[in-house]
Amino acid sequence: MAIRLERQETVPPLGLIAAPLLALLFTLVVGAVMFVLLGHDPLRAFTIYFIEPLTDPWTLQELVVKACPLLLIGIGLSFCYRANRWNIGAEGQYVVGALFGSWLALATHGTDAGPWVLPAMLVLACIGGALWGLIPAFLRVRFGCSEILTSLMLVYVAQLGLDYLVRGPWKDPAGFNFPQSVTFDAVAVVPLLMEEGRMHAGILIALVAVAAATFVLGRTLIGYSIELGGSAPRAAAFAGFDERRVTYGVFAVSGALAGLAGIIEVAGPIGQMQPSISPGYGFTAIIAAMLGRLHPVGVLVASFVLALTYIGGEAAQISMRMPFDVTRVFQGTLLISILAADVLVRYRIRRVEGASHA
Amino acid sequence: MSDSAAGASAKPSALLEAVELTKRFGALVANDHVSLAIRAGETHALLGENGAGKSTLVKMMCGLLQPDSGELLYDDAPIMFPDPATSRAKGVGVVFQHFALFDALTVVENVALGLAGHEPLSALAERIRDCTVRYGLAVEPYRRVGELSVGERQRVEIVRCLLGDPRVLILDEPTSVLTPDESENLFRTVDLLTDEGRAVLFISHKLDEVRRLCHRATVLRGGKFIAEVDPKVETSSSLARLMVGAEVPRTPREVTHELGTPRLLIKDLNLVGDGSRGSALHDINLEIRAGEIVGIAGVAGNGQTALFEALSGERPASDPESIVIDTVPAGGLGPTQRRALKAGFVPEERLGHAAAPDMRLSDNVLLTTHGDGEIVRAGVVRHSVLNARFAEIVKRFDVRFGGKDPKARRLSGGNLQKFVIGREVLREPVLLVVDQPTWGVDAAAAGFIRTTLRQKAAEGCAILVISQDLDELLEFTDRIAVMCEGHLTAPVPVGETSREAIGLAMGGSQGGDAGTGGAHGH
Ligand SMILES: Nc1ncnc2c1ncn2[C@@H]1O[C@H](COP(=O)(O)OP(=O)(O)OP(=O)(O)O)[C@@H](O)[C@H]1O
Ligand SMILES: [Mg+2]
Numbered sequence: 014m015a016i017r018l019e020r021q022e023t024v025p026p027l028g029l030i031a032a033p034l035l036a037l038l039f040t041l042v043v044g045a046v047m048f049v050l051l052g053h054d055p056l057r058a059f060t061i062y063f064i065e066p067l068t069d070p071w072t073l074q075e076l077v078v079k080a081c082p083l084l085l086i087g088i089g090l091s092f093c094y095r096a097n098r099w100n101i102g103a104e105g106q107y108v109v110g111a112l113f114g115s116w117l118a119l120a121t122h123g124t125d126a127g128p129w130v131l132p133a134m135l136v137l138a139c140i141g142g143a144l145w146g147l148i149p150a151f152l153r154v155r156f157g158c159s160e161i162l163t164s165l166m167l168v169y170v171a172q173l174g175l176d177y178l179v180r181g182p183w184k185d186p187a188g189f190n191f192p193q194s195v196t197f198d199a200v201a202v203v204p205l206l207m208e209e210g211r212m213h214a215g216i217l218i219a220l221v222a223v224a225a226a227t228f229v230l231g232r233t234l235i236g237y238s239i240e241l242g243g244s245a246p247r248a249a250a251f252a253g254f255d256e257r258r259v260t261y262g263v264f265a266v267s268g269a270l271a272g273l274a275g276i277i278e279v280a281g282p283i284g285q286m287q288p289s290i291s292p293g294y295g296f297t298a299i300i301a302a303m304l305g306r307l308h309p310v311g312v313l314v315a316s317f318v319l320a321l322t323y324i325g326g327e328a329a330q331i332s333m334r335m336p337f338d339v340t341r342v343f344q345g346t347l348l349i350s351i352l353a354a355d356v357l358v359r360y361r362i363r364r365v366e367g368a369s370h371a
Numbered sequence: 372m373s374d375s376a377a378g379a380s381a382k383p384s385a386l387l388e389a390v391e392l393t394k395r396f397g398a399l400v401a402n403d404h405v406s407l408a409i410r411a412g413e414t415h416a417l418l419g420e421n422g423a424g425k426s427t428l429v430k431m432m433c434g435l436l437q438p439d440s441g442e443l444l445y446d447d448a449p450i451m452f453p454d455p456a457t458s459r460a461k462g463v464g465v466v467f468q469h470f471a472l473f474d475a476l477t478v479v480e481n482v483a484l485g486l487a488g489h490e491p492l493s494a495l496a497e498r499i500r501d502c503t504v505r506y507g508l509a510v511e512p513y514r515r516v517g518e519l520s521v522g523e524r525q526r527v528e529i530v531r532c533l534l535g536d537p538r539v540l541i542l543d544e545p546t547s548v549l550t551p552d553e554s555e556n557l558f559r560t561v562d563l564l565t566d567e568g569r570a571v572l573f574i575s576h577k578l579d580e581v582r583r584l585c586h587r588a589t590v591l592r593g594g595k596f597i598a599e600v601d602p603k604v605e606t607s608s609s610l611a612r613l614m615v616g617a618e619v620p621r622t623p624r625e626v627t628h629e630l631g632t633p634r635l636l637i638k639d640l641n642l643v644g645d646g647s648r649g650s651a652l653h654d655i656n657l658e659i660r661a662g663e664i665v666g667i668a669g670v671a672g673n674g675q676t677a678l679f680e681a682l683s684g685e686r687p688a689s690d691p692e693s694i695v696i697d698t699v700p701a702g703g704l705g706p707t708q709r710r711a712l713k714a715g716f717v718p719e720e721r722l723g724h725a726a727a728p729d730m731r732l733s734d735n736v737l738l739t740t741h742g743d744g745e746i747v748r749a750g751v752v753r754h755s756v757l758n759a760r761f762a763e764i765v766k767r768f769d770v771r772f773g774g775k776d777p778k779a780r781r782l783s784g785g786n787l788q789k790f791v792i793g794r795e796v797l798r799e800p801v802l803l804v805v806d807q808p809t810w811g812v813d814a815a816a817a818g819f820i821r822t823t824l825r826q827k828a829a830e831g832c833a834i835l836v837i838s839q840d841l842d843e844l845l846e847f848t849d850r851i852a853v854m855c856e857g858h859l860t861a862p863v864p865v866g867e868t869s870r871e872a873i874g875l876a877m878g879g880s881q882g883g884d885a886g887t888g889g890a891h892g893h
Contacts (some may be wrong), residue, residue, distance in 0.1 A: 232751055234741055234752060241730065241738065248726060248738060251716070251724055251725070253684070
């Protein structure tokens with residue numbers, strides 16, 4: 014006996030909306046089982062994970078801080094995924110963007126440079142991230158390499174580059190040999206939105222990105238060419254859209270937004286360069302993009318849901334001594350169930366009796 | 372031979388019977404209590420306009436769709452097919468209207484996927500070659516399906532189905548992309564099968580062939596059963612009247628008009644076959660002037676697709692001068708730039724080439740109109756203008772579908788064809804290149820499309836029509852050229868050629884040149 018998937022002739026529209034919600038629900042069930050196996054009261058764990066962060070003004074701000082990079086990266090990834098280009102390496106583009114931007118912050122350190130520094134850092138970060146993203150695009154267009162593999166492998170290259178810089182040339186000479194750069198000057202730091210807490214202006218940039226992406230994807234010819242290229246490549250060629258240009262374009266946008274997220278994080282909550290600048294935002298943002306149905310507003314909602322798993326994970330780590338890996342498990346389960354729910358909505362599962370000869 | 376089969380079995384038993392099948396898609400009732408019995412030893416025709424519900428009925432009879440009510444009888448016993456694999460295993464073979472082949476695989480791999488056994492590919496390839504000889508449907512087992520034209524894919528689908536040795540064979544518009552010779556071969560095969568006591572359900576919009584081939588005909592209109600008739604005693608127009616519910620106007624033979632300047636000039640066009648997609652073209656020469664329709668006949672797979680892609684700009688030519696559109700050298704231009712010269716193109720493959728199957732119909736309007744300046748301004752899509760154009764196409768070309776703005780995949784074959792033709796015609800092109808203009812559209816709509824194209828020509832548009840349907844070309848083009856193995860014969864005025872001369876040229880003999888010679892002699 015074998016199991017077969019068959020495309021449904023009619024996809025219930027309700028199913029497309031229900032699928033992510035079902036996936037969330039399923040993730041919670043898996044989470045409950047996991048908590049019980051770890052010897053915790055699942056109700057208490059859920060409260061700490063998902064309810065308490067929402068009741069405290071400080072963690073609410075943290076939620077925004079965590080959602081910001083997810084949102085920026087997730088929007089960029091939506092461009093790629095709509096075009097059927099699977100950029101898995103946003104984490105690397107994030108790092109390279111942060112490196113490009115930080116270079117300026119360090120180069121102007123202690124020079125009394127004007128307020129132009131931060132905007133210039135943001136621009137540099139976009140350029141860096143885009144360049145890093147264009148490498149897998151080039152390899153795909155020129156040699157037909159799978160962008161999934163190349164973009165992922167470039168993550169490790171970027172991370173090792175970061176590691177080398179902060180342990181070598183960029184190390185703060187007065188830093189007791191810690192692998193860190195100097196703390197950025199005030200002109201090189203993303204301003205806070207409130208005096209108390211860590212919420213910074215990056216979220217405003219992210220919201221602008223949501224609006225811009227909604228417009229570009231939904232209303233412009235560029236958005237249409239991305240969608241068409243992903244949905245029917247031959248029809249896109251017939252329409253006159255150059256597949257190579259679309260590939261370069263979506264990777265550049267996605268890399269630039271990831272790079273922007275990187276520098277905002279470094280020049281915002283972190284404030285200096287250090288070996289670890291991301292708890293896997295570039296990978297978690299893949300989940301945000303999928304959970305948000307590749308729509309910028311959907312990604313906005315999904316980013317906050319995923320940010321919650323980060324905050325909850327930190328809280329559970331502190332108050333329940335739960336390993337932070339639990340958060341990873343949550344996020345992973347969520348991604349798998351979204352993908353599974355999608356398949357179940359679009360396909361029927363059939364059992365096929367073996368050896369059915371004609 | 373068909374007479375004897377019909378006469379011998381005055382009351383043959385039904386092999387596969389649909390009883391009161393109903394299928395709804397939202398508010399639309401695609402099949403409304405439809406009954407139909409396919410009998411052993413008979414070829415049964417299923418007739419109806421575009422969107423009448425023929426394909427839906429077929430899909431329910433093989434388990435691809437589940438009926439909302441009603442039942443299926445197989446050998447007079449109730450049966451439920453959960454999926455096409457089950458019905459296939461039980462001996463019901465279906466050739467669907469829209470093919471289900473994997474582009475990335477070879478023909479033989481595709482065939483192997485459909486068969487349940489574990490036959491070695493080489494043995495299967497042998498059997499496929501046998502089919503070529505036995506049924507007269509040429510299929511090369513080791514070609515990649517992605518390279519094949521629609522006509523070739525149709526042959527693959529038929530051969531694949533026949534290899535399954537079905538007791539009941541269902542053919543959903545198999546002949547619309549076959550040449551007359553290939554259709555003839557298919558009819559012979561169908562007759563052979565029914566003589567062996569098998570049953571065939573045959574869907575076609577070509578009423579002449581239905582009358583020749585079929586013993587019974589069921590007519591659907593708007594999803595309802597209208598009549599079961601004997602097609603041999605009906606006339607084509609009485610059948611058409613049953614289908615439409617009104618008199619069908621004949622395509623008027625055009626009045627002659629003055630020809631204008633050359634709109635399309637193809638000069639020594641050469642394309643190298645790039646292996647993965649499409650064949651080579653050798654020294655193609657052709658001139659089409661404003662106001663005329665030139666047809667290209669030929670067996671599918673002789674370079675028609677390559678020619679179309681060379682003209683549309685999907686495969687730019689190396690020499691810009693080899694294609695001149697309205698005095699502008701266009702060989703090196705892409706599709707959008709060529710459309711800017713007011714050229715329009717309609718590829719043969721509707722789903723995936725002419726239209727994106729999973730995008731809404733209104734978004735599919737944008738596919739060829741985005742460069743026209745009206746619908747897109749400064750890179751921004753003006754949805755109100757787009758929707759107005761969409762509504763106009765639907766209205767003028769009578770595109771029928773359920774819902775407001777469904778995905779292209781949801782349209783019946785003929786209705787999608789009307790849509791892609793309408794989309795181009797409403798762009799007001801001065802040059803129109805159409806591959807298979809009436810593939811799968813019903814007689815009335817085909818007549819309408821031909822009349823529209825003639826009218827466009829009368830308004831000064833130059834039109835190139837590629838078709839496997841020789842009768843169609845003879846009916847409404849001014850000159851006909853023949854494509855064979857990447858070569859194109861010089862076009863001959865329709866009045867000065869004959870089916871036989873063209874048929875010879877299609878086979879690659881010198882007949883084509885003889886036809887040209889005849890033209891000069893005139
Ligand atoms: N999956 C679907 N979802 C919604 N509507 C559908 C679907 N499939 C078919 N329809 C609608 O049902 C009607 C009947 O379609 P069907 O494909 O059976 O027509 P047909 O008789 O085969 O026409 P044609 O001659 O053009 O192939 C059409 O109006 C079509 O738009
Ligand atoms: Mg049909």
